[in-house]
Amino acid sequence: MSLVTKPGGRYRSVVDATEIIVVKATKDPIDLRCGGHPVVAVGDEVPSGLTLDPAFASGTPLGKRFADADSGLELLCTKAGEGSLSIGTTPLPLKDAKPLPSSD
Amino acid sequence: MHLGMLLEMAADGMADRVALGPKASGVTFAELAHRARRLGAALEAAPGERVGLVDLNSPVVPLALFGAAIAGKPFVPINYRLADPQLRAIVTRTAPATIIVGEGVAERIGPVEGIEYLSRADALALAENPEGKESDGWGGDADDIAVLLFTSGTTGEPKAAVLRHSNLTEYIITTVEYAGSGEDEAAIVSVPPYHIAGISAVLSSTYSGRRVVQLEAFEPQAWVDIVRTESITHAMVVPTMLGRILDIIEADGQGLPSMRSLSYGGGPMPLPVIERAVGLLPNVGFVNAYGLTETSSTIAVLGPDDHSAAFASDDPAVRARLASVGRPLPSLEVSIRDAIGEEVAVGEHGEIHVRGGQVSGEYLGRGTSLDADGWFPTRDEGHLDEGGYLFVHGRLDDVIVRGGENLSPGEIEAVLLEHPAVQEAAVVGIPSKEWGEGVAAAVVVSGDVTEDELKAHVRARLRSSRTPDRIQFRAELPFNESGKLLRRVLRTELADTFA
Numbered sequence: 394m395s396l397v398t399k400p401g402g403r404y405r406s407v408v409d410a411t412e413i414i415v416v417k418a419t420k421d422p423i424d425l426r427c428g429g430h431p432v433v434a435v436g437d438e439v440p441s442g443l444t445l446d447p448a449f450a451s452g453t454p455l456g457k458r459f460a461d462a463d464s465g466l467e468l469l470c471t472k473a474g475e476g477s478l479s480i481g482t483t484p485l486p487l488k489d490a491k492p493l494p495s496s497d
Numbered sequence: 498m499h500l501g502m503l504l505e506m507a508a509d510g511m512a513d514r515v516a517l518g519p520k521a522s523g524v525t526f527a528e529l530a531h532r533a534r535r536l537g538a539a540l541e542a543a544p545g546e547r548v549g550l551v552d553l554n555s556p557v558v559p560l561a562l563f564g565a566a567i568a569g570k571p572f573v574p575i576n577y578r579l580a581d582p583q584l585r586a587i588v589t590r591t592a593p594a595t596i597i598v599g600e601g602v603a604e605r606i607g608p609v610e611g612i613e614y615l616s617r618a619d620a621l622a623l624a625e626n627p628e629g630k631e632s633d634g635w636g637g638d639a640d641d642i643a644v645l646l647f648t649s650g651t652t653g654e655p656k657a658a659v660l661r662h663s664n665l666t667e668y669i670i671t672t673v674e675y676a677g678s679g680e681d682e683a684a685i686v687s688v689p690p691y692h693i694a695g696i697s698a699v700l701s702s703t704y705s706g707r708r709v710v711q712l713e714a715f716e717p718q719a720w721v722d723i724v725r726t727e728s729i730t731h732a733m734v735v736p737t738m739l740g741r742i743l744d745i746i747e748a749d750g751q752g753l754p755s756m757r758s759l760s761y762g763g764g765p766m767p768l769p770v771i772e773r774a775v776g777l778l779p780n781v782g783f784v785n786a787y788g789l790t791e792t793s794s795t796i797a798v799l800g801p802d803d804h805s806a807a808f809a810s811d812d813p814a815v816r817a818r819l820a821s822v823g824r825p826l827p828s829l830e831v832s833i834r835d836a837i838g839e840e841v842a843v844g845e846h847g848e849i850h851v852r853g854g855q856v857s858g859e860y861l862g863r864g865t866s867l868d869a870d871g872w873f874p875t876r877d878e879g880h881l882d883e884g885g886y887l888f889v890h891g892r893l894d895d896v897i898v899r900g901g902e903n904l905s906p907g908e909i910e911a912v913l914l915e916h917p918a919v920q921e922a923a924v925v926g927i928p929s930k931e932w933g934e935g936v937a938a939a940v941v942v943s944g945d946v947t948e949d950e951l952k953a954h955v956r957a958r959l960r961s962s963r964t965p966d967r968i969q970f971r972a973e974l975p976f977n978e979s980g981k982l983l984r985r986v987l988r989t990e991l992a993d994t995f996a
Contacts, residue, residue, distance in 0.1 A: 400639075400663070401498055401499075401638070401663065414498055414502065416498075416667075416670065455506060455510040455675065455676075456510060456675025456704075457675070458670070469670055471502060471505070471506055473510070490674075490827075491827075492674050492677060493672050493673075493798060494760075494782070494784045494798055494800035494801060495673075495701070495705070495731055495758055495760060495784065496672075496760045496762065496784050496786035496788075496794075496795045496798050497694050497697040497698050497701050497733050497794055
């Protein structure tokens with residue numbers, strides 16, 4: 394299942410509490426998953442009977458950014474959950490960002 | 498992304514942290530969100546399409562900013578220091594709106610068609626009422642207008658800069674680490690709510706989880722007292738504020754033991770003031786930030802490490818970076834261009850252009866000023882050095898054309914300020930029969946120095962065409978309350994004096 398992403402688009406995991414928002418969208422549709430299962434748009438129906446895949450259960454912390462160098466996808470976690478994000482079965486890495494000095 | 502999301506994330510992940518007020522008795526992020534949702538529900542039902550604010554800093558500022566966002570209405574903080582006719586004109590342009598007002602403000606402005614006033618006290622009562630209805634989401638989406646800020650209008654009729662939710666949230670999530678502040682951190686906010694720095698202070702503190710202590714309006718002794726009693730660790734000041742703060746610290750010798758980071762911006766900071774600040778506050782990290790209202794605040798920063806490296810260096814090019822605004826944020830692009838829009842070489846002066854998600858460059862009723870490729874021409878003159886450090890030389894509209902040569906007032910002002918007797922300096926062009934425009938300077942000095950000595954000081958460092966033709970000694974320069982020099986006022990006064 395593939396998603397057409399757009400900046401500001403909000404998605405949730407179907408097997409845990411994780412919610413994310415799209416910061417940078419991808420050109421092509423993408424198979425974004427959390428906890429091993431495709432995410433759904435916030436507000437959409439959550440399919441029942443699915444369980445967290447232990448291979449994708451390292452957690453998604455609130456406020457962390459994730460980025461995929463290949464597709465350009467960038468996400469922000471807006472609700473923490475037990476599942477971890479992946480594109481297909483490839484884990485989505487944390488975005489490596491050096492903190493900036495506080496200016497305001 | 499919507500501003501409502503920033504508040505929700507803070508309330509969700511940092512519920513019990515103090516957001517606003519004293520450490521022991523302040524309002525937590527969870528409570529701040531409850532109050533904003535209650536005020537948001539009330540503002541949604543209130544008349545008008547916008548939510549204005551004409552008031553000093555108070556707990557209502559963050560509530561009104563987030564409450565308006567939750568209500569799905571643009572927030573329009575207005576300068577309460579404007580003279581009554583100007584204030585009334587801007588309030589009229591804000592209609593139809595509900596405007597939150599401090600004491601006596603509604604009486605000052607009088608009735609205006611399409612404007613409903615809500616007192617600060619009533620707005621706080623709505624927010625704090627535990628029985629009050631709370632909004633369960635937020636109105637509108639990321640592309641809607643979050644904030645309208647009237648520019649100071651130092652060069653003409655004030656324009657309303659449009660900042661959309663997407664601009665402001667892009668700035669926050671790309672520059673601020675969520676929950677990145679230590680639990681012991683606290684910021685003092687003394688910039689007025691109608692300034693972009695007042696807006697970004699609320700948003701940055703909320704997202705980073707930093708406690709905020711507000712000062713109604715800047716007053717140097719009160720600022721120093723609060724920093725000491727509230728163990729403030731972070732602050733942002735404009736140049737005129739810093740000099741006055743340093744006077745107090747120097748006189749009482751008590752320093753600012755809790756302060757870790759002092760950010761300055763909003764205008765060129767004289768080098769001697771920064772050198773003095775570093776001497777008086779040896780444990781503070783200094784941050785110089787450059788930004789515009791139209792860019793949702795900061796676009797370049799010179800951080801504490803940059804300051805230390807510049808101070809420690811024998812290399813004049815590295816040392817000169819103390820006068821720069823640092824490097825552009827990694828989340829945006831900066832390009833220096835000549836008058837026909839071609840990018841200039843490193844080191845050459847041109848107009849600073851910027852592009853990125855936080856850049857709005859849009860004015861209400863006037864549309865966008867971005868070019869076809871999304872670049873915003875800032876009207877600021879600047880250059881980049883070999884290391885990518887950005888130097889800002891002032892407004893392009895202030896450039897003096899003397900005998901066909903373009904002169905930057907900022908460059909001449911910086912040299913004047915290097916003279917030990919010069920406290921403040923401003924340079925403007927005045928009509929000249931001989932040159933078209935001549936260079937006139939106004940200075941505030943301490944100690945004895947003559948006009949000829951100052952001219953010789955500039956001539957020894959810059960070309961003679963850049964030496965002021967005339968210099969006026971004054972008790973003070975005309976600044977607005979945000980520390981911005983009123984060049985138009987000064988130009989008229991000097992032109993009259995030297996006519």
